[in-house]
Amino acid sequence: xxxxxxxxxxxxxxxxxxxxxxxxxxxxxxxxxxxxxxxxxxxxxxxxxxxxxxxxxxxxxxxxxxxxxxxxxxxxxxxxxxxxxxxxxxxxxxxxxxxxxxxxxxxxxxxxxxxxxxxxxxxxxxxxxxxxxxxxxxxxxxxxxxxxxxxxxxxxxxxxxxxxxxxxxxxxxxxxxxxxxxxxxxxxxxxxxxxxxxxxxxxxxxxxxxxxxxxxxxxxxxxxxxxxxxxxxxxxxxxxxxxxxxxxxxx
Amino acid sequence: xxxxxxxxxxxxxxxxxxxxxxxxxxxxxxxxxxxxxxxxxxxxxxxxxxxxxxxxxxxxxxxxxxxxxxxxxxxxxxxxxxxxxxxxxxxxxxxxxxxxxxxxxxxxxxxxxxxxxxxxxxxxxxxxxxxxxxxxxxxxxxxxxxxxxxxxxxxxxxxxxxx
Numbered sequence: 001x002x003x004x005x006x007x008x009x010x011x012x013x014x015x016x017x018x019x020x021x022x023x024x025x026x027x028x029x030x031x032x033x034x035x036x037x038x039x040x041x042x043x044x045x046x047x048x049x050x051x052x053x054x055x056x057x058x059x060x061x062x063x064x065x066x067x068x069x070x071x072x073x074x075x076x077x078x079x080x081x082x083x084x085x086x087x088x089x090x091x092x093x094x095x096x097x098x099x100x101x102x103x104x105x106x107x108x109x110x111x112x113x114x115x116x117x118x119x120x121x122x123x124x125x126x127x128x129x130x131x132x133x134x135x136x137x138x139x140x141x142x143x144x145x146x147x148x149x150x151x152x153x154x155x156x157x158x159x160x161x162x163x164x165x166x167x168x169x170x171x172x173x174x175x176x177x178x179x180x181x182x183x184x185x186x187x188x189x190x191x192x193x194x195x196x197x198x199x200x201x202x203x204x205x206x207x208x209x210x211x212x213x214x215x216x217x218x219x220x221x222x223x224x225x226x227x228x229x230x231x232x233x234x235x236x237x238x239x240x241x242x243x244x245x246x247x248x249x250x251x
Numbered sequence: 252x253x254x255x256x257x258x259x260x261x262x263x264x265x266x267x268x269x270x271x272x273x274x275x276x277x278x279x280x281x282x283x284x285x286x287x288x289x290x291x292x293x294x295x296x297x298x299x300x301x302x303x304x305x306x307x308x309x310x311x312x313x314x315x316x317x318x319x320x321x322x323x324x325x326x327x328x329x330x331x332x333x334x335x336x337x338x339x340x341x342x343x344x345x346x347x348x349x350x351x352x353x354x355x356x357x358x359x360x361x362x363x364x365x366x367x368x369x370x371x372x373x374x375x376x377x378x379x380x381x382x383x384x385x386x387x388x389x390x391x392x393x394x395x396x397x398x399x400x401x402x403x404x405x406x407x408x409x410x411x412x413x414x
Contacts, residue, residue, distance in 0.1 A: 034403025038325030042332060045315040052311070053304045096289045096363055103288075103299055163299060168364040169353055238285070 065155035067113040071146055074201060074208040076154060079112075079119035085247050087120045088230035090212055093141035093161045094128040094168060095226045101238070102162040108244050110155070117248050122158070124201070125209045125226055128168065137172025142205050144178040147195035151187035160185060175199070262395040265385040269333060270320035272382055277313030279360040284310075290362020293354040294343050312336070320389075323398025330389035337383045341376055348372040 067079045087109075091098045112118045124146060126138035141161055148157035160181055166172045173181075175197040182192055213224045218235065220228070229236050231247040240246075280287045288306040291297070297305060316336070319329040344356050353367040356375040393400065 034400065037403055038400055039328050042319060042325040042328035045312070045319065046332065049308045049312045049315070053308045056304045056307050057300060096292070097285060099292070100285050100288050103303060104285075167293070167295065167352070169367065 063110040065110050069154045071149040074124040074204050076122040080116045083119040085118040090123045090125050090228040092128050092138050092226040094138045098227045099162045099165045101227045131168045132172035139202050143199045143201040144196045146201045151192050153185045156185045265388045266395045269385045270317050273313045273317030277310050280310035290357025293363045327393035330386045334386040341379045
């Protein structure tokens, strides 16, 4: 404040006087009408982006799972056996699109399972074993998830495996870390740790994976990939965000 | 051509160039939301809930910036917002580079994990710095040709016309 700004003001006034003498009225300082409109539009863009973000966050209320879970071989079945709609999910715990599928639909799937509208067969597949160093995280995680069924923590453990999904081409998580994750979620049975570190379902998971890869009904453009989702034995398009609504509605 | 006119032309090219960048990148991201989500998540900075918000909003923010710059509405403010977004992008790439992640920036589609020898952090940062220079020009000198701003601006009037 003070001297500098006052002399700046004097200079501007003098300049304006000279312009006025030449017959020109200079623009007023501060935003003119047009500039104000422009600023309002840009501000509106920012606000709209913020509002969308707010609603995206608040639309995801987490549902507590209270459905039954049973394992048969390498398949984990969630929900009532007599549910009218059967969903089959082929997933690999290292696959980013599987994580995306889980984060996008898990709340809706949980609600539908709780309500007895669907049952879901989660097929343990491990196609990305070579993508960790050491290799084999996909199988190790799938095995741990199968161990989580008798431990009584499968829904929470399944969620946690995706929430803390390691990156492809990383080291993955160790068996010890997978054990700890289950302990944190309340796995209390004595053989939880042995089950996870022993990786005893590995051979069965490899077999199930081979079978899935060889099953033409599961292929997209001639290749098997994860996630692959079936509704009543028909493969769905993952770009269809209404697949679950339609499945429940019987469409 | 007088100097101001040349500067206007340079500014117009910067504005339309930057608009094209946002429109292309925003469209690619908007049509493949799952890929955009994976690209954002690969930076390994945000919690999952926030990743999906950013992945949902970002494509449309980019498209909005593209449209504003294309029609030249609020050029200086749009360029300033673009510069902020670009600085965030550069920071994201630099942190991935510094932490030794091997990801694709997903700037124009793609994104996610890549082989360690397939990263292109240097090129990605340089490209974003180039875009930042375009935005910088428009912040310093937002006056351009064929812009809605020019139509909205009150033109200097003869003194006799005022009151």
